[in-house]
Amino acid sequence: MMARPLDYSRWDHIEVSDDEDETHPNVDTQSLFRWRHQARVDRMEEQKKERQDFERGSLDTKRKLEDARKKLEGLSACAEAETKEEVEAQVMKLQMEMSELQKQEKEWKQKEEELSKKEKLTPWNVDTLSKDKWEKTVINKKPAKKTETTEEEKEEMQRTFVEKNEKLCKKFGMFKKYDDSMQFLTDHPELVCDECANYLAIWCINLQVEEKTGLMEQVAHQTIIMQYILELAKSLDADPRACVKPFFSRIKTADKQYTDAFTDELESFKVRVRGRAEARIERAMKEAEEEERQKRLGPGGLDPVEVFESLPQVLKDCFEKQNIPMLQQAITELPEEDARYHMKRCVDSGLWVPNANDNKPTEEKPAEEEEEVYEKVPDDDVD
DSSP states (O other): OOOOOOOOGGGSSBOOOGGGSOOOTTSOHHHHHHHHHHHHHHHHHHHHHHHHHHHHHHHHHHHHHHHHHHHHHHHHHTGGGSOHHHHHHHHHHHHHHHHHHHHHHHHHHHHHHHHHHHHHHSOBOTTTSOOOSOOOOOOOOOOOOOOOOOHHHHHHHHHHHHHHHHHHHHHHHTOOSHHHHHHHHHHOGGGSSHHHHHHHHHHHHHHHHTTOHHHHHHHHHHHHHHHHHHHHHHHHTOOGGGGHHHHHHHHHTOOHHHHHHHHHHHHHHHHHHHHHHHHHHHHHHHHHHHHHHHHHOOTTSOOHHHHHHHSOHHHHHHHHHTOHHHHHHHHHHSOHHHHHHHHHHHHHHTSOOTTGGGGSOOOOOOOOOOOOOOOOOOGGGOO
């Protein structure tokens, strides 16, 4: 039995690739290929939409036809409950509707044959010659992020960095020209880090506390430069050290919008520094006042200054004049409960020390010098 010859007719209508045709020298080949490919893609989209519209309409007609059949069967089942005339009217209406739907169904079938014939005659192209039987997508997982460091670890990293690089940080804070700053960071890339930015910010606050405003503003400018470099690295997901030259190249040739944003950030930072410095000074003053207050506290834990301010004016006058008889007289004139209350507070604060004289050491009288006694010698003994 002879083998059946291969049928090559299926390859008779193939639309060759866009880039295989020869074109006239005066024609832009790449543009022509793009136009052809776009035209073919548009035709394919139009055929796809036509097929989708057909399937949608055909299914809708079949659904309506099936609903009409069910309604007709339902009328036959409940004919006893309805009058004959009403049933016949509804049956005729449904039969007319079904007739129209069956006509539409035939039209859809005819439309399907036309679409199938049209799709069969459509030449194959590079997009339709083959279809994927299966595909596999592999997604590379991002490397696991490092666990966030604890506050203790951050403090230790900051302390270690300052011990090693404090002099370099201060030197960087003094530069005024962009070129000098860029060259210095290029020579010392270890400074391009969060620890350096933190050190510069703290230095600014210390300078403001010391009222060295001009120097603070100079270091603040360098602090914002460091923060801008770090933010650029974050936005690019890059190493901060690789962003030094790109930042300075940008800032030296930046437009007004960029420089205005830099200036606004610098001014906002100065305001924050002044606020932090004022808060630190206020806190230091409160701590000093509290320390002084603790030193003033009396044996009962009360502040003599506060107790003195709370006394009635008559008692204040007595303590100011240090007149004990006057104080004793004022106490007798006050209500007993008020007198006890105020005197107890005076004792607890150390304003009044009861029996102070008892605690004074008694002065010892000097021992009387004993007079020498001379015994009279009898005359007989004198020779």
